[in-house]
Amino acid sequence: MTLIFGHRGAKAYYAENTLASFEHAFEMGADGVELDIHFSKDGEIMVFHDFTLTRMCGVNGSIFEYSCAELKQFKVQFRNQYEEIPTLDEVIDLILRFQEKSGKKLMLNVELKAGSDFYPGIEKKAMAICYNKLSKAQVIFSSFDHYALTVIRNLDEKALLGVLTASAMVAPWEYVKKIGANYYHPAYESLTSRFMSEIKTIDFKLNTYTVNDTTIAKQLFLQNINGIITDTPDVMLAIRNDIGQ
Template sequence: MKRLFSTFIMAISFTVLFSVSAFAAEGEGELTSMGKQKEVVNVAHRGASGHAPENTMAAFQKGFEMKADYIEIDVQMSKDGELVILHDTTLDRTTDGTGWVGNYTLEELKQLDAGSWFSEEFAGEPIPTFEEVIDEFRGKVGILIELKSPELYPGIEGKVAEALKERNMDIPDNNKIIIQSFNHESMKLSKELLPEIPHGVLLGANWANVTDEQLAEFAVYADYFNPTMTILSPELVDRVHAAGMDIWAYTVRTQEQADRLFELGVDGIITDFPEYVYPHPVKNN
């Protein structure tokens, strides 16, 4: 009787142990699944422009310090053909100057204050040149180069290409460099000049109804489809990915906006506040 009882107890113990192990294994699998993280590319828009004056060395340095994957810069051209970093085609909003950027020489632009409008802490911050930015940050952080209104600056694509080639920054995987613009014809030309560098198309609200045919046309020369976040939907995200392009959406200025883009499954977020972008759970498909 004792032997039978002992056998019964051992059987019960084995069953319980097996059940607990199976439950633990199942639970571990759930944790692993739920614990998967998607690394969304963190792009500091005009540098960390929520913390320092946009498109200045101070903003780019802040983006680097905040561990952004890329800094985004806007490239224009001075009257004497030098590449300068500024968003607006006029000087009025972000400097103490006035008028069109292209009406001033580099020497004249360098005399302007591009920091005081943001905070007196940044008084005297100068307008940087393209070469100054890439020389300082190449190899430290990726650089997303936007050609700003290139139709105003004939030849700007060639000048950017020349500056990158002089530094061997046109070599695949040598540096994290991407070029983008709202001017898609400019991107076609730039891709011809720099075939090994990824390019992107920027898109505003008027592209909400982009067709599959248009996506296919973009994908011939563009690796990135970078739209305003307001036009994105799960369906559009899936179609862009099906066309073979990544999506980097702009411009995030709140945590709620970032969270929505994470849910949509974008690949990168362009933001004034890099702290809003961090690993999130993978989108459920």
């Protein structure tokens, strides 16, 4: 069965990367959520996409220039919604509450916006927070900063890693294996018919982003890829149910 990950929660409907967005994604039936992390000025792991606060909060400056307490005073704004910036620990607590309520084990995809070259020690701290309450089988660490993935692999040989890419790669299965990752996380636009035919005979797990087009989604479900990351988990769930996965 192809897994459905809510991209920054249920981004199409709620303020992205907020507890409200993640909660609604789970209520829609998502198998997991994808989120983004940064360090605050005082070393707390904050869940937020951009490096700067302008787009989502209307505030000047970068997220790492403010303490956690200061960031908590800002609001993520979207369609008359005003939500608090959560910490990674708060999101995990939400996952645990929803698991208890639903009886369903949930997945968490943690995207590191930058690794230790920019945020020293963020990989180790993110792992400690996640593994304190979730099993290793529930957490995927992904990044466009592939050095960050190698840091995690060196810290823990059993951590699940996803290689994020935005454009087509030649034989990405070789690269994924080389750095010791478990998943390939490409933009769906790079999944050409040639590429999809090449991986049919390879044990190669894809979690692709950001799929909102229903026609493309149907094709991907029928090809039984491992996971789809989407802004509209409710729409994707309906398609999966129609296909009978």
